Amino acid sequence: xxxxxxxxxxxxxxxxxxxxxxxxxxxxxxxxxxxxxxxxxxxxxxxxxxxxxxxxxxxxxxxxxxxxx
Numbered sequence: 001x002x003x004x005x006x007x008x009x010x011x012x013x014x015x016x017x018x019x020x021x022x023x024x025x026x027x028x029x030x031x032x033x034x035x036x037x038x039x040x041x042x043x044x045x046x047x048x049x050x051x052x053x054x055x056x057x058x059x060x061x062x063x064x065x066x067x068x069x
Contacts, residue, residue, distance in 0.1 A: 010035075 012020065023034050045055045045066060055066040 020031065020034065023029075024031060027034070029037070048055050057064050057066060
């Protein structure tokens with residue numbers, strides 16, 4: 001059972017709420033899981049940046065660096 005002290009509220013703009021709901025609908029994940037995965041990705045990107053590494057987004061025909069974390 002989750003610890004009630006581990007719960008918190010997040011205030012989001014209407015635009016961010018829409019993005020969040022779109023992600024839930026597209027993935028079939030609930031809000032808590034979307035949030036956990038977002039935090040995990042942020043942690044990876046932040047650690048990479050701290051270690052002088054780059055986060056690269058690659059598609060078949062292009063590549064771009066994620067720079068602002």
